[in-house]
Amino acid sequence: METDNWRTNINDYTLVVTSACNSNCIMCPSPEYARRKNDARSYSEIEEEVLNMPDNIKHITVTGGEPTLLGKNFFSLMASLSERQRLVPVLYLTNGRAFASYEYGRLFVANSRESDTVAIPIHASNSALHDRIAQVEGSFAQTVKGLKNIALSKACIEIRIVVSKLNAYDVKQIVQLIVGDLPRVTVVNFIALEMTGNAAKNKDDLWIGYEKAFVAVKPGIELLLKGKIEVNLYNWPLCAVERGYWGMAKQSISSYKVRFAQECEFCSVREICGGEFASNRFGNYFAVKPVGGM
């Protein structure tokens, strides 16, 4: 699961509970050694961080690695955040596999608030491709079952689709699965690749280019809008997106990672463009196309 919090406001607080993960996604921007090392923090350490959070936070992101590796302490954390940061919305980034357990899903439902969001990635419309991308056999079945088990929660359910050469052809089918089979999804975010970690290692299999990736997601966007599901594009520079869809392209890259090409100085939409990840810019993956006067 990506650890970037996708938001750039200074009042956003990112709580990283562990760098370990129980998946090893082929396009994960973290390196494999970070996910494999056993550095799970003790729950008391995490609880102490919650107690010492500043009081001017506007949004919290709970992430890893995989936060549900906390086991039942994940729900102690949810309860603690609800109590200490009563008015602050919390985004939980998880692969959702743990919710395949009925009991674990029930505990999420019991602890969730309307101001919470749980964001879960789906890599494909079928187990063969999803499991290949997550590099865990059975992960598709677990994630889909998990999503069904938490459908009764008060939290918003967000699906993330990281678009690569491997799954671009399948995006429409993923969206059909979401619209037809997964209850209560409120938002779908399409994510362009960050070329670090596993993604960089597997770049020949993955990198599709922002423009081709946009073409691949466009029919899916239309289907989602028809189903009244909100759609966002994360990590796409505006000049790679059709103009009518710019409102969906968010300035999603954390400020310390965002970069612009020199030519962007001459672009009329520089101020509203989200730019690129530093790794992608330095790797020269994309030739920017400055937009003329608006």
Ligand code: SF4
């Ligand atoms: S030229 Fe640069 S600033 Fe303009 S849309 Fe493209 S990436 Fe953004």
